[in-house]
């Protein structure tokens with residue numbers, strides 16, 4: 001794999017998300033996020049836990065219907081239906097690996113090809129010449145992808161028997177089987193050792209070199225800053241910063257967001273201040289009530305007896 005190939009980023013937008021907002025009841029998980037991924041680019045999406053990264057991915061891939069905003073792929077607005085999004089050319093992997101564990105490695109990749117096979121149910125049942133040809137082509141493509149991801153020698157193994165790092169690679173191979181123009185990776189190195197992480201980095205570069213743009217969510221900062229042409233940082237559902245890895249790394253607000261240090265103008269800071277003020281107010285009221293109770297308790301017992309007697313019907 002050639003990791004030295006220079007980026008051939010053009011200004012052609014593969015993905016264009018604009019004003020994406022996702023609310024769950026009273027919680028705004030993603031707020032008015034714009035993000036573009038251009039052809040030939042690797043874009044990183046970072047942010048502390050709960051920042052809204054996966055929710056944003058789910059909005060891009062049709063798993064969630066955004067409360068507001070729209071998502072376009074190569075200039076066409078996507079319908080919020082996962083199979084139509086895949087058909088259009090966006091593939092993804094999941095934070096929690098979702099393989100068919102009792103199927104073989106090869107079968108898992110073949111499942112990923114179904115959006116690209118035109119043969120219908122009858123053709124499959126009759127196993128006519130058209131079906132056999134399509135089946136052979138799918139098989140050849142799946143094996144090619146297993147070669148590409150370094151899993152060809154495990155084609156007949158059950159997916160559940162693969163080590164963790166290889167299961168993540170298999171998820172990528174399956175996503176590539178739909179011949180995407182954009183690949184979304186949700187924490188591809190989670191649970192990997194440093195050696196596997198380096199191999200994953202090489203793999204992502206190779207995918208980009210195949211002409212597939214990549215948007216990747218990751219907590220491993222070294223991985224993301226090494227890999228990405230551009231990085232966007234989400235904090236409390238809002239895009240805080242976007243720029244080159246150098247710009248984002250040097251931004252004090254990003255560091256503060258990760259450390260949980262409050263800073264002026266931080267997303268959610270106003271709401272947090274309101275909540276804090278309400279809590280302080282409630283605490284003051286409580287303290288005042290407690291003081292009144294204490295005063296009552298300190299009062300002479302005769303007064304209490306008299307009042308109780310007087311109050312009792």
Ligand SMILES: Nc1ncnc2c1ncn2[C@@H]1O[C@H](COP(=O)(O)OP(=O)(O)OP(=O)(O)O)[C@@H](O)[C@H]1O
Nearest residue numbers: 024027029047048049050051052053054055056095
């Ligand atoms: N289906 C849902 N219903 C209600 N709230 C949700 C739902 N999905 C996510 N959330 C909430 O939205 C917020 C953002 O979650 P999300 O998983 O997108 O964050 P994240 O940045 O991917 O976090 P992590 O890095 O920990 O995976 C969280 O407060 C989460 O609890």
